[in-house]
Amino acid sequence: MTCLRGEGLACRRGLKLLFAGLSLSARGGVPLIVTGPNGTGKSSLLRILAGLLAASEGAVRLESASEAPLAECVHYLGHEDAVKGALTVHANLAFWRAVLGETGLGVGEALEAVGLGGLARLRAGVLSAGQKRRLAMARLLASRRPIWILDEPTTALDAAAQQMFAGFARAHLAQGGILVAATHAPLDLGPGEELRLGRAA
Numbered sequence: 643m644t645c646l647r648g649e650g651l652a653c654r655r656g657l658k659l660l661f662a663g664l665s666l667s668a669r670g671g672v673p674l675i676v677t678g679p680n681g682t683g684k685s686s687l688l689r690i691l692a693g694l695l696a697a698s699e700g701a702v703r704l705e706s707a708s709e710a711p712l713a714e715c716v717h718y719l720g721h722e723d724a725v726k727g728a729l730t731v732h733a734n735l736a737f738w739r740a741v742l743g744e745t746g747l748g749v750g751e752a753l754e755a756v757g758l759g760g761l762a763r764l765r766a767g768v769l770s771a772g773q774k775r776r777l778a779m780a781r782l783l784a785s786r787r788p789i790w791i792l793d794e795p796t797t798a799l800d801a802a803a804q805q806m807f808a809g810f811a812r813a814h815l816a817q818g819g820i821l822v823a824a825t826h827a828p829l830d831l832g833p834g835e836e837l838r839l840g841r842a843a
């Protein structure tokens with residue numbers, strides 16, 4: 643079974659030790675939800691798991707039948723939506739699809755799926771916050787990757803879009819995908835595991 647493991651992880655930010663001796667495993671099909679107060683290191687942990695931030699101690703390991711390196715298996719959606727305001731909505735997603743792999747839905751289909759089909763020719767800079775979030779979400783559909791690491795994925799989404807996201811995430815899990823999400827709000831992903839980080843200093 644595909645499994646993303648963190649072993650003995652520690653994270654120091656500036657002078658602050660956010661966590662140490664942290665071990666976790668995220669198994670395919672079972673969402674791992676990271677919770678905890680502001681500033682306890684949820685985003686930092688996600689960036690470590692995605693390979694974007696070096697852990698101060700410990701290691702991240704992917705157990706998988708595939709030989710592909712972790713970086714090629716991960717979708718990371720951070721707080722920022724990674725949207726280029728000067729490009730059209732279509733061009734933004736086409737860029738990410740080229741970078742992340744042309745393995746999922748076509749650009750037009752993915753935009754339709756997130757409810758942005760009618761805005762494809764619009765300059766992305768004028769999208770609302772929720773629409774930018776939908777555009778970021780479309781990356782998950784346009785490129786198939788087995789590991790989704792998502793930082794507060796439903797921020798700015800209306801109720802319908804939150805349900806839409808839950809549907810995509812449940813389908814990903816049903817296919818054996820790995821999902822790790824930091825959140826302050828329930829994500830409605832069905833049975834899963836929770837990792838709660840401690841108090842902010």
Ligand SMILES: Nc1ncnc2c1ncn2[C@@H]1O[C@H](COP(=O)(O)OP(=O)(O)OP(=O)(O)O)[C@@H](O)[C@H]1O
Pocket residue numbers: 655656660678679680681682683684685686687824
């Ligand atoms: N580059 C950095 N340099 C120094 N300190 C940092 C850096 N990045 C984050 N921090 C600090 O690390 C701590 C944890 O930040 P992080 O964003 O991981 O927390 P979080 O649990 O995701 O918070 P929130 O719930 O507010 O999103 C915070 O105190 C933050 O100020």
